[in-house]
Amino acid sequence: MINLQPxxxxxxxxxxxxxxxxxxxxxxxxxxxxxxxxIVSAAFITLMFTGAKWQQGVALIAYVxxxxxxxxxxxxxxxxxxxxxxxxxxxxxxxLPLVIVKVTPALGPNQSLLGFLGISYLTFKAxxxxxxxxxxxxKQLSLGMFLRFMLxxxxxxxxxxxxYRRFAQDYEQVPTQSDYVAMLERAVWxxxxxxxxxxxxxxxxxxxWLPRLAQAAMxxxxxxxxxxxxxxxxxxxxxxxxxxxxxxxxxAVALSLVMGINTPMNFNRPFQAHNIKDFWNxxxxxxxxxxxxxxxxxxTFFIMKHKLIKNRIRISQVAYLINFLVMGFWHGxxxxxxxxxxxxxxxxxxxxxxLRFKKKHRKQLPHNRWTEALAIFITFNVVCFxxxxxxxxxxxxxxx
Amino acid sequence: xxxRLWQIFGPVVxxxxxxxxxxxxxxxxxxxxMQRLHADAVSLSPTVLGGQRIKHQALAKNYVPFYGSSELAxxxxxxxxxxxxxxxxxxxxxxxxxxxxxxxxHFVDEQTMMPQLHGKRAVFIVSMQWFTKQGQIPAAFDQxxxxxxxxxxxxxxxxxxxxxxAARRLLAMGAPAKSIVMRxxxxxxxxxxxxxxxxxxxxxxELQALKNEDNLFSTLSISPRWHDIERGMRRLPATDxxxxxxxxxxxIGKARTTSNNLGIDNDFFNxxxxxxxxxQLAGSQRGFDYRVSPEYGDFQLLLQQFAKANMNVQxxxxxxxxxxxxxxxxxxxxYEEAVGKLKYQLAEQxxxxxxxxxxxxxxxxxxxxxxxxxxxxxxxxxxxxxxxxTTPQLAPHYQLNDYFYTxxxxxxxxxx
Amino acid sequence: MDTKExxxxxxxxxxxxxxxANLDENLFESGLLDSMDTVQLLLELQSQLGVDxxxxxxxxxxxxxxxxxIAKASATA
Numbered sequence: 001m002i003n004l005q006p007x008x009x010x011x012x013x014x015x016x017x018x019x020x021x022x023x024x025x026x027x028x029x030x031x032x033x034x035x036x037x038x039i040v041s042a043a044f045i046t047l048m049f050t051g052a053k054w055q056q057g058v059a060l061i062a063y064v065x066x067x068x069x070x071x072x073x074x075x076x077x078x079x080x081x082x083x084x085x086x087x088x089x090x091x092x093x094x095x096l097p098l099v100i101v102k103v104t105p106a107l108g109p110n111q112s113l114l115g116f117l118g119i120s121y122l123t124f125k126a127x128x129x130x131x132x133x134x135x136x137x138x139k140q141l142s143l144g145m146f147l148r149f150m151l152x153x154x155x156x157x158x159x160x161x162x163x164y165r166r167f168a169q170d171y172e173q174v175p176t177q178s179d180y181v182a183m184l185e186r187a188v189w190x191x192x193x194x195x196x197x198x199x200x201x202x203x204x205x206x207x208x209w210l211p212r213l214a215q216a217a218m219x220x221x222x223x224x225x226x227x228x229x230x231x232x233x234x235x236x237x238x239x240x241x242x243x244x245x246x247x248x249x250x251x252a253v254a255l256s257l258v259m260g261i262n263t264p265m266n267f268n269r270p271f272q273a274h275n276i277k278d279f280w281n282x283x284x285x286x287x288x289x290x291x292x293x294x295x296x297x298x299x300t301f302f303i304m305k306h307k308l309i310k311n312r313i314r315i316s317q318v319a320y321l322i323n324f325l326v327m328g329f330w331h332g333x334x335x336x337x338x339x340x341x342x343x344x345x346x347x348x349x350x351x352x353x354x355l356r357f358k359k360k361h362r363k364q365l366p367h368n369r370w371t372e373a374l375a376i377f378i379t380f381n382v383v384c385f386x387x388x389x390x391x392x393x394x395x396x397x398x399x400x
Numbered sequence: 401x402x403x404r405l406w407q408i409f410g411p412v413v414x415x416x417x418x419x420x421x422x423x424x425x426x427x428x429x430x431x432x433x434m435q436r437l438h439a440d441a442v443s444l445s446p447t448v449l450g451g452q453r454i455k456h457q458a459l460a461k462n463y464v465p466f467y468g469s470s471e472l473a474x475x476x477x478x479x480x481x482x483x484x485x486x487x488x489x490x491x492x493x494x495x496x497x498x499x500x501x502x503x504x505x506h507f508v509d510e511q512t513m514m515p516q517l518h519g520k521r522a523v524f525i526v527s528m529q530w531f532t533k534q535g536q537i538p539a540a541f542d543q544x545x546x547x548x549x550x551x552x553x554x555x556x557x558x559x560x561x562x563x564x565x566a567a568r569r570l571l572a573m574g575a576p577a578k579s580i581v582m583r584x585x586x587x588x589x590x591x592x593x594x595x596x597x598x599x600x601x602x603x604x605x606e607l608q609a610l611k612n613e614d615n616l617f618s619t620l621s622i623s624p625r626w627h628d629i630e631r632g633m634r635r636l637p638a639t640d641x642x643x644x645x646x647x648x649x650x651x652i653g654k655a656r657t658t659s660n661n662l663g664i665d666n667d668f669f670n671x672x673x674x675x676x677x678x679x680q681l682a683g684s685q686r687g688f689d690y691r692v693s694p695e696y697g698d699f700q701l702l703l704q705q706f707a708k709a710n711m712n713v714q715x716x717x718x719x720x721x722x723x724x725x726x727x728x729x730x731x732x733x734x735y736e737e738a739v740g741k742l743k744y745q746l747a748e749q750x751x752x753x754x755x756x757x758x759x760x761x762x763x764x765x766x767x768x769x770x771x772x773x774x775x776x777x778x779x780x781x782x783x784x785x786x787x788x789x790t791t792p793q794l795a796p797h798y799q800l801n802d803y804f805y806t807x808x809x810x811x812x813x814x815x816x
Numbered sequence: 817m818d819t820k821e822x823x824x825x826x827x828x829x830x831x832x833x834x835x836x837a838n839l840d841e842n843l844f845e846s847g848l849l850d851s852m853d854t855v856q857l858l859l860e861l862q863s864q865l866g867v868d869x870x871x872x873x874x875x876x877x878x879x880x881x882x883x884x885x886i887a888k889a890s891a892t893a
Contacts, residue, residue, distance in 0.1 A: 135870030177401060185408045192412075219671045277850070292851055297871045300855040316852045 004047040006157050007198070007251045013191075016044065020258055024184070027260045032174050037259065041153040048117065048157070056116035063097055063119065064150060067126040068143065070094050071133075075141040078133050087134045094130055098123040098330075106333035118157040120330060124290055125150055129164050131294055138164060145171065152263075154255035158248060160266040160286035170261045183257040190254035198247025205240035214393065225397050234388040241387055242270065245284070271383070274375045275355070276347045279383055287327075296323040316352065321345045331390070340390045347382055422616065423609040430615070432457050442481050443623030444473055444498045449505075450546025451618045452512040452611060455494065459516045463494040464789060467506050468525035470499040471718060471772040475628040478649055478778035480523075480785060482632035487640040491789040493523070500540030502530040503698035504569055507705060508545050511552040518709045521793070523785055525716045526699070528690045528738055528758070529771055535694035541573045548610035550576055551603050554585045559592050561802040562704045569698060581606060642783070649775040653765025662723045668769040686729035690738035691813045696745060700804040703749060707798035714753045714788045715746060716781055719761035724770045737814050744815040750798040755784045819865060823886045826860045839883040844876055857885070867892050 004012055019040045026033040049057030074090045097114050104112035129146065132138040149167045175183060213236050216229035249266035256263035264286050273279035280288040299319040302308075309315045321342075328341020358365055365371075388394065432440070432454065440454045441463055448454050459465075466472065466480060472495045475482065480493045496506065503526075510517075530536075550570070557563040567590035576582045581602040585595055595603070635652070637644045659666040664673065673681070706713050717739060725732060739758045746754050757773075757780060760766050768774025773781065803809055828834055831848040835841060843849040849857070854874065861867040867889050879885055 132872045135872040137870060137872045181401060181404055181408070184405075188408055188412060293871065293874070297851055297855050297874070300852055301858070301871055304855060304859055312852065312856075319852075 003049075003051045003053065004044065006044075006048060007194075007248060016255065017258070019044070020255075024258060027174060027180050028177060030174055030177065032171075032260060038148075041151065044153050045151065045156060053117075055113060059114050059116040060118075063114070063116065063122065064147070066097065067094060067122070067150065068147065071126060071129055071141065071146060072143055074130055075133055075138075078136075082134070087130075091127060091130055094126050095123055102329065103333055121155070121157070121159045121161060122150055124159075124161045124287075125164070128161075128290065128294060131298075132164065142168075152256070152261070154259065154261075155252045155263055158245075158252070160249055160252060160263055161290050162261075162263050162286070166264075167261065175260055180260060183260065183262070187254040187257040190250040190257070194247045194250030194254065196247075197243040197250065202240060202244040202247055205236050206244055209236050210240055217393070217397065221397075230388075230393075230397070233393065234384050237391045237393070238384040238387045241390075242267070271380050272376060273379050273383075274372065275379055276344065276351045276382065277355075279379055280344075280348070283383075291323055291327055295326055296320070299323065313352070313356075317349050320348050324348070334392065334395070336389050336392050336395050340386055343386050343389060347386070423612050424605065425612070426608070427612050427615050437461065437463075438485075438629075439623045439626040441492060441494045442475070442625045442629055444495055444625065445623060446498070446544050446546075447618050449496055449498070449501070449544060450509050450549055451614045452548060453614050453618050455496075455513050456516065458494045459513060459520075462491055464491045464520075465510070465513070465517070465522045466493040466495050466497075466525070467510075467522065468495070468497040469501050469527055469530070470497075471525060471527070472497050473499070474768045474772045474774055474778075475625065475632060476768060476774055476778065477632035477635040477652065478645065478775050478782070479629075479632060480778065480781065482629050482636065483640075483778075483782055483786075485629055486633040486636045489786070489790065497525075498544065500537065501544050502536045502540075503695055503702050504536040504573065505541055505544045507566065507698065507701045508553060508570070509549045510705070511549040514705065514709055517711055519711070520709075521712045521714070521789060522706070523714045523716065523788075524702075525718060525773075525781075526742070527718060527771070528720070528735065528742070530699075531690040531693040531695045531738055531742070533689070533693060536569075536573065536698060538573045545573070545576075546610075547576070547579060547582065548607065548614055550582060551607040551610060554582060554589065554595070555600065555603055555607065557589045557595075559589075559594065561805060562701060563589055564592055565697060565805040566701050569694070569701075579606065642779075645779055646776070649779055650765055653775040657765070662727065663721060663764070663767065664724070664769045665774065672769075681728055683729040685725070686731070688730055689734050691734060691741060692811050694810055696741070696810050697805045699742075700745070703746070703751060703798075703804075704800055706751075707749070707800055710796070712753070712793055712796050713751065714755065714785060715751065716755045716784075717742065717758050718771070718773050718777065719758045719767065720771050721767040721769065722762035724767075725761065741812065741815050745804055745809075749800055749804075750796060752796075753788065755781070757781075819890045820886050822864055823861075823889055824882065826857060826864065827882055827885070829860075830856060835882040839886070840881045842880050843882070844880050854879075861889055865889060 004015070006012065023033050023037050023040065026036075045060075046057065049060060070090055070093055074086075077086065098119055101112045101115040101119055104110065104115075129138060129141070129149075133141065145168050146164070148171065149162070149164050152162070152167070155162065174180075210233070213229055213233040217227055217233050220227045220229055246267045253263050253265060266284055266286055268282040268285060270279055270283035273282050280292075296319050299322050300315055303315050303318065309318065324341040324345035325338070326341075327344075328338040331337035331340070437454070437458055440448050441458055481495060483489070484492050496509070553566075557567070567586045570576055571583070571586050571590060576586055581599065585599050585603060588595055588599070635648070637648065656665050656667075657663050660669045660673075662669070720730065720735065725735070736758065739756065743754060743756060746752075757766075757777065760777070760780065763776060765775045766773070766777040766780070768777070824834070824836055827843075830853045831843070833848060841848075855871070858869050858871065858874065861869060869888070869892065879888060
């Protein structure tokens with residue numbers, strides 16, 4: 001059986017673009033070929049889960065049906081009532097499969113049968129819809145649109161994470177011819193930038209250099225098993241992580257544009273960030289904004305509203321800790337993902353202290369090109385170090 | 401609007417046409433420099449192993465294939481490549497293999513060489529460590545097999561037992577499944593059918609693209625290993641004198657195994673074994689059994705291929721470091737039975753050039769580390785390989801037997 | 817106090833700046849308002865003006881200048 005992993009090789013792009021050609025012609029002339037689009041999407045999603053991966057395919061179908069029932073049930077309930085316990089239980093049920101999938105490998109040698117490629121991204125989307133139903137910002141939920149949103153093919157496996165209302169609006173509105181041509185222009189540019197990122201730079205950093213540096217770091221062990229090779233590994237891994245994932249995200253955005261949907265961008269020159277807060281506004285943006293809007297802001301809102309903590313600074317610190325801890329656990333239940341989360345919470349809390357200090361002493365502190373360069377340099381190194389934790393390589397180095 | 405569409409997609413179409421042109425046009429096979437060949441012959445890189453161009457040009461000169469696996473990377477001064485280079489021997493080794501390469505990888509990856517190897521000689525170092533219950537590990541196969549070589553084989557595969565067995569094993573490796581054309585072709589061969597016309601056309605196009613890729617990109621990587629060879633050459637005496645070499649091997653071996661009482665090279669010991677790692681490995685080979693393995697059938701594929709090309713092959717069975725075997729609890733009687741089984745498979749079919757070193761694992765400085773030949777071990781290889789490759793040899797007579805592909809043979813524990 | 821003055825007073829509390837003269841300054845780009853301030857802004861709007869804005873409604877691009885915030889607050893008040 002044929003199996004096609006998204007964006008894995010040139011063949012995939014050729015096949016996908018050929019399959020999308022009728023859709024493109026339709027959009028160019030102002031029509032969205034909905035049925036055709038559904039068939040092509042279904043075919044390519046099926047091909048992701050054929051062969052040895054069929055179990056994942058079954059899990060995906062079961063998962064989507066389950067979320068559909070939850071969301072439809074809650075939307076119906078929300079028409080007439082609105083209580084917190086029901087809302088909390090529905091959200092808990094919605095994230096339950098993801099929790100099981102994430103916790104299972106930490107408990108034993110096996111992966112959960114509920115898992116499939118992309119489960120966490122689908123969970124973000126479903127939870128977001130539930131929260132907006134609760135808030136009343138989504139009033140009418142079309143189940144067809146919900147399915148399209150959940151299973152939007154270009155982004156199904158790894159995002160970017162779109163928002164339901166934004167997506168639905170794009171979907172209902174066919175772009176004008178000149179807008180669509182502009183979208184195609186962006187798509188071509190993103191596609192080729194993505195090739196450069198993922199298949200050239202990602203290959204150099206990830207396939208050519210990373211294994212050698214890993215080997216060197218395993219062999220030359222100094223104090224605490226640290227070594228210059230480990231330092232190089234750290235920077236190389238950070239580059240690999242960025243170019244691989246940014247390349248992937250560019251493909252997803254490009255293909256979305258081809259399908260007439262403005263999926264939001266995921267990266268905005270993250271290594272030029274001036275501080276950690278700035279970094280999270282540039283790195284994996286759709287994820288960090290999701291966390292900001294649905295975890296950080298809600299936690300602070302809750303604490304402030306119920307006056308659980310008086311001190312504003314303390315509130316933000318607690319919210320950051322919760323926010324990044326959840327993000328750490330989301331990556332996986334291992335010590336290094338959790339430490340990675342705590343590390344970023346710590347970094348952002350320290351960064352806030354510094355920002356407040358800077359605000360107070362604005363007059364005395366110099367601000368010029370050099371201080372900016374220093375800020376970027378420090379942020380870059382802190383971020384690269386956090387990625388070294390994230391890579392799990394320290395786990396191999398120290399404990400395996 | 402039409403003009404804008406052209407501005408956007410014109411460059412894309414042009415780029416696609418250029419790439420297609422580069423891949424499908426019959427490109428000339430550019431000549432490699434002698435220095436390049438020196439380096440590539442000892443690089444152990446998958447590009448060389450799976451490629452066509454470098455091997456083709458090396459064999460056109462005086463290079464002889466040395467098939468093997470991880471031991472080829474033990475480049476001390478007595479390594480075959482060092483000796484051959486230092487003393488300007490009439491042959492130069494073309495090293496084919498790396499950790500993880502076993503019979504099936506060699507079988508696939510030597511396809512483009514076969515026409516050139518007809519009636520020629522080769523050296524084959526076969527490790528008992530290949531003959532595990534699982535045999536060739538699919539992940540390692542994936543890393544080393546070459547689609548170019550596989551396509552070459554598919555285009556000439558027939559309906560005989562050997563080709564059907566090979567197709568089944570290759571399907572089990574999973575790697576060729578990436579190409580739809582190749583996978584379908586494998587299914588047909590495994591089923592004992594000939595390829596269809598469209599399949600042949602598809603494979604030929606794929607092969608042409610892969611050949612061009614090999615021509616264009618195989619020289620982009622540079623191997624650092626030639627420096628190891630040069631370093632080794634500087635340590636050797638000026639004349640090719642066995643007694644002097646043996647004294648030097650003992651001297652170097654002694655100086656390099658001071659950190660442990662297992663007779664293992666200091667570097668290897670310090671990097672890979674020292675401390676808790678060593679403790680973990682105590683008794684770790686208890687229960688290793690090399691007698692039952694699909695590898696025997698895979699090895700038969702190679703024998704069949706050598707016989708078909710009327711090649712004269714010197715086989716070498718390296719030993720296991722005796723102290724290491726004892727420390728890790730490897731069963732020596734079972735190991736010896738596995739060696740016996742392999743030698744039976746060779747002898748039965750007329751492969752009589754077999755250097756069995758399996759009893760030499762306790763000789764001082766024979767092994768560089770746990771399972772890899774070093775200093776004296778390499779010299780023992782040289783004692784046989786040098787005359788084999790430099791003096792006239794009788795033409796071999798092979799009698800192949802398809803029984804060695806069967807499960808029954810794979811599971812036979814003892815012979816004779 | 818009308819809605820406009822109230823909003824400006826809240827923003828003044830949060831940022832320490834008076835926006836009466838520059839209603840179109842981008843509050844997020846200039847770093848004057850962060851997520852914490854936003855939450856506080858929403859809470860203040862709720863308690864002082866009775867404007868109920870859920871967190872999900874908060875789309876940054878529609879709330880990034882004092883003028884836009886005033887417009888939003890007036891529309892839902």
